[in-house]
Amino acid sequence: MRLVTWNVNSIRTRVDRVLAFLDRSGTDVLAIQETKCRDDQFPTAAFEAAGYEVAHFGLSQWNGVAIASRVGLADVATHFPEQPGFAKAAADADPDTLLDVAPPLEARAIGATCGGVRVWSLYVPHGRALGDPHYAYKLAWLESLRTAAKTWADAGDAVALTGDWNVIPLDTDVYDAADFAGKTHVSPPERAAFEAFGEAGYTELTRKFLPEEHTYTYWDYQQLAFPRNKGLRIDFCWASPALAGRATGAAIDRDERKGKGASDHVPVIVDLTD
DNA sequence: ATGGCTTATAGGATAAGA
Numbered sequence: 225m226r227l228v229t230w231n232v233n234s235i236r237t238r239v240d241r242v243l244a245f246l247d248r249s250g251t252d253v254l255a256i257q258e259t260k261c262r263d264d265q266f267p268t269a270a271f272e273a274a275g276y277e278v279a280h281f282g283l284s285q286w287n288g289v290a291i292a293s294r295v296g297l298a299d300v301a302t303h304f305p306e307q308p309g310f311a312k313a314a315a316d317a318d319p320d321t322l323l324d325v326a327p328p329l330e331a332r333a334i335g336a337t338c339g340g341v342r343v344w345s346l347y348v349p350h351g352r353a354l355g356d357p358h359y360a361y362k363l364a365w366l367e368s369l370r371t372a373a374k375t376w377a378d379a380g381d382a383v384a385l386t387g388d389w390n391v392i393p394l395d396t397d398v399y400d401a402a403d404f405a406g407k408t409h410v411s412p413p414e415r416a417a418f419e420a421f422g423e424a425g426y427t428e429l430t431r432k433f434l435p436e437e438h439t440y441t442y443w444d445y446q447q448l449a450f451p452r453n454k455g456l457r458i459d460f461c462w463a464s465p466a467l468a469g470r471a472t473g474a475a476i477d478r479d480e481r482k483g484k485g486a487s488d489h490v491p492v493i494v495d496l497t498d
Numbered sequence: 499a500t501g502g503c504t505t506a507t508a509g510g511a512t513a514a515g516a
Contacts, residue, residue: 233515234505258515260506285506286514350515390516409516444516445503453500456516482500488515 225295225339225496226250229386229459230480231257231347231442231489235290238487239267243274245480245491252295253338255345257388257489259288266290279336287331289347289387295339304333304372310349310361332365341467341496342376346387351408359408362390366417374424376464383464385426388489390458391418396437397457409458426462429494433474442489443481450481459492470496 228251232238235256246254259266259282266280277297282288291297309327332347346369349362369385376383392409395401404410422428440455449455463471473495480490 237505258505352514352516392516404516407516442516443500448500448502451500451502458516479500486500488504 225252225341225498226493227253227255227341227343227384227386227461227496228491228493229255229257229345229388229461230491231388231459231487233258233260233487233489235259235266235288236261238485239270241480241485241487243270245477246274246276246292249477249491249493251493252293253341253343254292255343255386256290256292257288257345257347259290260285261288279334281331281334283331287347289331289334289345291334291336291338291343291345293336293338293343296337298337299335301335302331302333303329304335304344304369306368306371307333308361308364308368310358333369339498340382342381342383344383344385344387346385346389348388348390350390351414354406354408354411362408363413363417366414366420370417370420370424373421373426373462373464377425377466380466381464382467382470384461384467384494385421385463386461386492386494388458389418389460391415392456392458393418397440399438399440399454399456409456421462425465427465427468427471429461429463429468429471430474430476430492431460432471433494434476439476440478441476441492445488459489461492461494463494467496472497
């Protein structure tokens with residue numbers, strides 16, 4: 225089974241490019257992030273015409289996650305257990321006035337069982353800045369996900385946690401680590417929250433097969449980042465113990481960043497035996 | 499060329515991204 229994750233940065237803008245990728249890549253399951261639309265706006269018919277079932281979870285123009293599969297799509301979940309919510313208004317307000325009003329859930333996780341694998345398409349919160357409420361939200365989100373992931377691993381489930389993790393795990397995963405000093409994505413708490421999945425028994429499959437330094441999955445739209453190869457490695461696939469041994473390879477489709485109308489992220493591919 | 503941000507929005511200044 226070929227499993228791909230791709231932050232498409234608007235599915236409505238990118239649908240032709242995504243369908244062309246599916247057509248040529250042999251993808252069985254595509255985990256999509258940043259669809260930037262509501263469920264009723266998602267181009268479901270185009271995916272179905274290409275032979276894929278789709279589950280999408282989108283609440284507004286922000287975030288939005290989906291799974292497209294041609295090997296089955298069952299038991300869809302639009303959040304993981306204890307997934308925290310976030311609201312700017314709530315974050316800005318006096319905590320004492322919030323009492324026990326829970327911040328709303330964001331569309332950042334969707335899970336489905338595809339071809340015998342429990343696939344989660346994940347869009348980890350950005351964090352915005354160290355000390356920002358969104359940064360605390362990011363760490364809490366990752367901690368809750370790790371707790372859930374540990375229970376799945378302990379149950380022996382074949383789980384793929386694949387998506388845009390918004391963490392740069394190593395200094396060699398960024399064009400210039402000095403440029404990110406004091407910013408999000410590289411802070412020790414974020415890196416620890418990411419590596420905690422390894423401590424929970426998971427294996428990051430793209431690192432296993434693509435260990436070369438300065439291997440990127442994202443290039444900013446600004447300042448000629450792609451022609452200058454000023455990229456980041458932030459899209460990953462963590463596999464549970466029951467799944468990791470089935471991995472046979474990984475690839476990053478760098479060519480997808482070329483040309484007009486590219487997303488700022490490229491597809492990240494892993495191959496799994498049945 | 500791989501080229502100096504891009505996307506969405508009760509619709510154009512703002513929020514968000516990394």
